[in-house]
Amino acid sequence: MLELQSVVADIAGAPVLRGVSLVLPPGGRVALIGRNGAGKTTTLRAVMGLLPLRGGRVMIAGEDATALPAHHRTRLGIGYAPEERRLFGLFSVRQNLLLPAEVLRLPKAEITRRLDAVFTFLPELATLADRRAAGLSGGQGKMVALGRALMVGTRAVLLDEPFQGLAPALALRYAEALRGLHASFPDVALLVTESNPSLLTPLVDQTYVIERGEIAHDGAMASA
Amino acid sequence: MGDWFEQNGALLGLALLDGIASAALIFMVAVGLNLVFGVLRVLNVAHGSLFAIGAYAAASIGLFFTSAGLPAWASLPALLLAAMIVGLVLGPLIERLLLRRIYSEEPVLQLLVTFALFMILEDAQKLVWGVQPVSFSAPVSLMGTVDVPFGADVIPYNTYQVILLPAIAVATLIGLALFLRRTLTGRVILAVTTDREAATAMGIDARKVYLLTFTFGAMLAALGGALSTPTASLVPGIGASTIVLSFAVVATAGLGQIEGAALTALMIGIGRSIAVTFQPELEVVVPYLIMVAVLLVRPQGLFGVVETRRV
Numbered sequence: 333m334l335e336l337q338s339v340v341a342d343i344a345g346a347p348v349l350r351g352v353s354l355v356l357p358p359g360g361r362v363a364l365i366g367r368n369g370a371g372k373t374t375t376l377r378a379v380m381g382l383l384p385l386r387g388g389r390v391m392i393a394g395e396d397a398t399a400l401p402a403h404h405r406t407r408l409g410i411g412y413a414p415e416e417r418r419l420f421g422l423f424s425v426r427q428n429l430l431l432p433a434e435v436l437r438l439p440k441a442e443i444t445r446r447l448d449a450v451f452t453f454l455p456e457l458a459t460l461a462d463r464r465a466a467g468l469s470g471g472q473g474k475m476v477a478l479g480r481a482l483m484v485g486t487r488a489v490l491l492d493e494p495f496q497g498l499a500p501a502l503a504l505r506y507a508e509a510l511r512g513l514h515a516s517f518p519d520v521a522l523l524v525t526e527s528n529p530s531l532l533t534p535l536v537d538q539t540y541v542i543e544r545g546e547i548a549h550d551g552a553m554a555s556a
Numbered sequence: 557m558g559d560w561f562e563q564n565g566a567l568l569g570l571a572l573l574d575g576i577a578s579a580a581l582i583f584m585v586a587v588g589l590n591l592v593f594g595v596l597r598v599l600n601v602a603h604g605s606l607f608a609i610g611a612y613a614a615a616s617i618g619l620f621f622t623s624a625g626l627p628a629w630a631s632l633p634a635l636l637l638a639a640m641i642v643g644l645v646l647g648p649l650i651e652r653l654l655l656r657r658i659y660s661e662e663p664v665l666q667l668l669v670t671f672a673l674f675m676i677l678e679d680a681q682k683l684v685w686g687v688q689p690v691s692f693s694a695p696v697s698l699m700g701t702v703d704v705p706f707g708a709d710v711i712p713y714n715t716y717q718v719i720l721l722p723a724i725a726v727a728t729l730i731g732l733a734l735f736l737r738r739t740l741t742g743r744v745i746l747a748v749t750t751d752r753e754a755a756t757a758m759g760i761d762a763r764k765v766y767l768l769t770f771t772f773g774a775m776l777a778a779l780g781g782a783l784s785t786p787t788a789s790l791v792p793g794i795g796a797s798t799i800v801l802s803f804a805v806v807a808t809a810g811l812g813q814i815e816g817a818a819l820t821a822l823m824i825g826i827g828r829s830i831a832v833t834f835q836p837e838l839e840v841v842v843p844y845l846i847m848v849a850v851l852l853v854r855p856q857g858l859f860g861v862v863e864t865r866r867v
Contacts, residue, residue: 382757405757
């Protein structure tokens, strides 16, 4: 579904990714583990086309998407929940969820169907729907960001450090939601980053460990 | 106090009406400046030039309409037409050829580039329209005057400035607020304003939004200029004084504030016209006194919001 081939990228002249390769199979669940500054966020931003690559390729659904403008990537079915939520504070939760689907000009019925699916999967979002995003707590915001990614992520969702800063109870709820993801959205592959591997262990099929911009280790979860 | 009002009531009323009329124009320019800065993050000094060129174009088109023998009422659509043409031609031209190249540059460089553009446009405007005053007041005479009651006095004032200009400004305010909140294009603009990268990741083509917003802002500036034409004598330098006043409004209101810009424009417009009427030597400083007083107490502007917490 998604493949990074020796991706090299700099930020402000400093190398951040030094040849990152990873594969996210269709419907697969992959974790990218690494310390702060290892390149997790940059890897996801590279998938989304949000920074220029100095080398390597990004393949999405079998096609070379390296040169594809960032704003076309949701069209390929990639949903993205950035670190720090990045919701639009002026909008209601519902408007935040709808925005990426509306921007794709999906038919109304399809948008409604997807919104219903998200509300079924994350019932707390239905109760928050009319609240302004700016007024949400950190944990609520993370849920909305996940829901928003699922609105367009028909093939894959990328979650950047979703557990970062969550209170323990909310982290448990979030983990429970992720555990149910495969049952509710069987076609959607999951790529999730985290600095603490123990949170993700039961949730994924495979992990990659990234260190200083390079994949240091990869393997099936059982052997890790 | 009572005596003062008895003697100066009519004068005060006149100052208020002058203030409302000029606030309507300042608002049109400031709201465009604000919108453009919010989306592009470039402080466009040449926004004032678009005001000036809109004003001159309105005079030219209006005078052309008159000489072509069109009926007097056609002078009103002439103003709108001028604003549309200036915005739709210069807006995309400036955004595509110039601004697009400097989005990732330092703010200082951006400021220098738009200031250079301002100078170029100012000279281009002198080249086309000369330095002699140009005027076109047909819409004012067309609409006549209304008697505005103010306390014990009745003040005759021209309908164009006291009814039409505020009505257009209010319509712009309401229309813009509805457009931004109720339409997808409006929400897309707000999304880019809030967080460009997150908006891009949601599938929004930020470049298209930049072009659209800049063109729209240019049209608002040109419309402000065109609407100022019937009651102003157009001379070189109107662009400069307009942009400086608009900066004061935007800074006082707080960035991204549309309703706030309207109230601030009113405050500064009325403050200035009261100064003109009673202490003319203070006219130039009053807008900035208001700005400084507000920013001392609320550095984020009267209506600005402090960045919301992220986590």
